[in-house]
Amino acid sequence: MAEPFYGYAGAILRVDLTHGEIATEPLSPFFARTWVGGTGFGARILWEEVPAGVAWDDPENRIVLASGVLGGTRVGGSGTFSAVFKGPMTNLAGATQASGFFGAFLRLSGFDAVVIRGAAPEWSYLYIHDGTAELRDARHLLGKDTWETEEAVAQDLGLPAHRVSVYSIGPAGEHRVRFAALVGDRGHVAAHNGVGAVFGAKRLKAVAVARGSRPVPVHDRDRLAEAAERLFQHASTKFAGGTVYKYGTGGLLPGIHATGMLPVKNYTTSVFPEYEKISGQYLRTHFDIHAHPCWACRVAHVKMVRVTEGPYAGYEGEEPEYECLAAWGSQIGNADPGAVVMLSNLTDRLGLDANESSWVAGWLMECREKGLLSPADLDGLDLAWGDVEGVARLLHKIAWREGCGDWLAEGVMRASQRLGGEAPNLGIYTLKGASPRSHDxxxxxxxxxxxxxxxxxxxxxxxxxxxxxxxxxxxxxxxxxxxxxxxxxxxxxxxxxxxxxxxxxxxxxxxxxxxxxxxxxxxxxxxxxxxxxxxxxxxxxxxxxxxxxxxxxxxxxxxxxxxxxxxxxxxxxxxxxxxxxxxxxxxxxxxxxxxxxxxxxxxxxxxxxxxxxxxxxxxxxx
Ligand code: SF4
CATH class of the missing domain: 1.10.599.10 (Aldehyde Ferredoxin Oxidoreductase Protein, subunit A, domain 3)
Structure with missing residues (x-):
């Protein structure tokens, strides 16, 4: 009997949206050993299948969603996957990750990766289950935010939330906002290089995968158990001194501020006296928190949160990661942690990258302060520092490309070049268009x-x-x-x-x-x-x-x-x-x-x- 293909489901799912065709191809052991999975698989497939001249919104662009050799095993956090594609922020490759359950469920359903090409004639979503897949009508999902889409798809499929992983785009992806994200498993985000816009260009609203029952063959279970335990012990006690385990990534914020790495008011200062109020330590000791861990994860740093004080008391959502605490706290001059929770969840629901969204918002606030823009340029939005409700309205405008949201949906580099004068010198970006993470x-x-x-x-x-x-x-x-x-x-x-x-x-x-x-x-x-x-x-x-x-x-x-x-x-x-x-x-x-x-x-x-x-x-x- 042939030896099992250890470490792999052994198949790649091929989806052609233009022709509505679905096929399965075997994964070659040589390809698996050379590229291992995730970004490696995606990098090679992009190279082989997307020639020069194919634009990010061309149907011939590919989206590769790939788990890797550890996906779906007992190793903590092995529900993570990579999305690899050509994206609109840089007009170059994008490789971005999200955790949750998707990668594990994909492998348990019999696939190591999904390669998506073409553009659907009508809005569709992809449903993967039991070694096969089907395209389904998504027209009734248009306009829904990512959380609503997740619920609606699970309901369509008649599956409880814990039996299906759904990653979708919100209004931002539908309207091809350049920094639209892919959001799933209630609050996990593949954020970078506009992967959500690429989904939008393909009229693909979501990808859902049911939890399958095909375990990945493991070569040495005892050795894996020992190494996985060692990994957990290190991640929970040694990594950042156990801070992430105890307080989430927001627990890193005080140290980040102390070393000058917290973005404050669009880099106009590096000092934010109220930093403690937007830290993980504050959230975990003042708000109601409950666990929301990913596949097989005992580090379990992801939590759900209910705000218990301030103007947003009663608001429930995912606890913001460090990046969102910085983005919707210090970067826009806001010290209300409840407002940070609200804006973070709004960003996810609309399907926007929080990093780029806050670079746009903070840049606008500085431009307003310096007189480079007036409220009339922003459809009446004031956008003084700390204007949380103004930012919420701005995010809606961007996600729907409504009014000023249309040119701001291009991201801070292109928006500042459109405005001209001093404006491009105030923006936080790289010259090829990539968005920095929310640090100084x-x-x-x-x-x-x-x-x-x-x-x-x-x-x-x-x-x-x-x-x-x-x-x-x-x-x-x-x-x-x-x-x-x-x-x-x-x-x-x-x-x-x-x-x-x-x-x-x-x-x-x-x-x-x-x-x-x-x-x-x-x-x-x-x-x-x-x-x-x-x-x-x-x-x-x-x-x-x-x-x-x-x-x-x-x-x-x-x-x-x-x-x-x-x-x-x-x-x-x-x-x-x-x-x-x-x-x-x-x-x-x-x-x-x-x-x-x-x-x-x-x-x-x-x-x-x-x-x-x-x-x-x-x-x-x-
Ligand atoms: S709970 Fe946190 S540490 Fe665990 S897999 Fe999810 S993102 Fe990673």
Missing amino acids: HRGRWYELLDTCLSNTSTIEASFGQPPDLPGAPKLTEPFNPEQVSTVNAVTGGWRQFEDCLGICRFCSTDPLAVVDCVNAVAGWNLTTDDALEIGRRAINQLRAFNFRHGLDPALEAPAPRYASQPVDGPAAPYHFAAHFPQMKRNYWEKMGWDVETGKPLPQTLRRLGLEDVIPALWPERG
């Missing part, structure tokens, strides 16, 4: 550099702190240009390896235990060095895709405000922009990329097994 990256150079140079449209090499890899250099001087760019390059592949696994980053904090889990599931013998090479392969594949789709390396740079010198706070002595060219060059060199053009060198591509990419990047050497 002038206090976290490691992530600022990464956001500018990444090929995923969001962070690629960084995340909180660099991974604790055996033998890798440590980040001991966070404002040392040489050290920051070197650490990013040397450890960079690790984060993309993680995004190939189908696992949540808050659960995968111990690299050695992660690799042990992978080996136990798949029967492999990977080292952390092998893992780094797999991650680098995904990075280089995405970069090759981006060059083929017109990447201008000169635009891999921060907008003036994004890289400016802080006027106050702990990072005030440091000026990123002054060092950026040197850091970029060092990073490219250490990544094995040409220091003049940024293209991966032929020898780098050969080392990673990407020989077939060389002729496209280096036609003269092909």
Whole structure:
């Protein structure tokens, strides 16, 4: 009898929306071993199937939704999946993750990934179950927000909420807002590069997957149990000193403020005296909280919340993550935590990326303050700092592209260029259009550099702190240009390896235990060095895709405000922009990329097994 295909469901679901066709193709063990899953699968499929000239809203664009080798196992947080596509913020590749249950249910239903092409003649949703799938009419779901859609789809299917995972777009995706997100499992968001707009362009309202009953074959269950337990112990006690386990990602906010990394009023200051009121510590000790964990997760940092004080008392929703606390707190000058809860949930329900939404809102507030805009330009919205109700109305306008919402739906870079004058100098963005996460990256150079140079449209090499890899250099001087760019390059592949696994980053904090889990599931013998090479392969594949789709390396740079010198706070002595060219060059060199053009060198591509990419990047050497 043939040995099981350890670590994989063994099939990819193919969906052609234009022709209403659904097919299953076998997953080859070679493809699985080379790309592992998640972002790796997506990077390669995009390269093979989306040629130059295909725009983000072209039916020939693909959306790859992929779990990975750990998806649906007992490893905590293994309901995570990657969405990989060409997106509208950068007109380049996007790779963005969401946790919850989707990735696990997909694998239990018999698929490692779904590849979606075409555009449906009428609004549809995809329902995956028991090794097959079907397209269903979604016209009755139009205009519904993401939570309403989730409920309506589960009701349509006659399934209780815990038996089906639904990821959908809200009005923002339907109206192709450039920063529309994909939202599911009540509050989980694949946020970056406008994946929701790509769904909208395909007239695909949602993807639902029922919890199947086909377990993923695991090579060594005892070894997996031991490694998964080690992983949990590390994530719950050692990662950030146990803060995330105890207070959620919002528990990190006081430390982020103390180091000058909290975005305050669109980077006009780095000091927010009321920071404690928008922290996880405050929410967990003042509001009603109950657990809402993802698949197999004992870290369980995701909670539901009921506001118990202030003007929004009684409001119920998902507890905001750090990024939303910063986005709808300090970035817009709001210190009411109840208002943060309301705006965070509104953003999710409308299907918007909270990062970009708050960069737009904070930028407008600064423009208003400086007299670059009047309420008449904003359909009567005042938008003074802290104007929570004004922001709520603004978000609705953007999601429906109504009035001023139409041009603001293009994101802060394009909106500020439309306004002209001083306005583009006030926005927080990268010149290629990627949205930074909700930090003041002038206090976290490691992530600022990464956001500018990444090929995923969001962070690629960084995340909180660099991974604790055996033998890798440590980040001991966070404002040392040489050290920051070197650490990013040397450890960079690790984060993309993680995004190939189908696992949540808050659960995968111990690299050695992660690799042990992978080996136990798949029967492999990977080292952390092998893992780094797999991650680098995904990075280089995405970069090759981006060059083929017109990447201008000169635009891999921060907008003036994004890289400016802080006027106050702990990072005030440091000026990123002054060092950026040197850091970029060092990073490219250490990544094995040409220091003049940024293209991966032929020898780098050969080392990673990407020989077939060389002729496209280096036609003269092909
Ligand atoms: S750590 Fe949080 S986001 Fe990650 S899987 Fe667990 S509950 Fe979900």
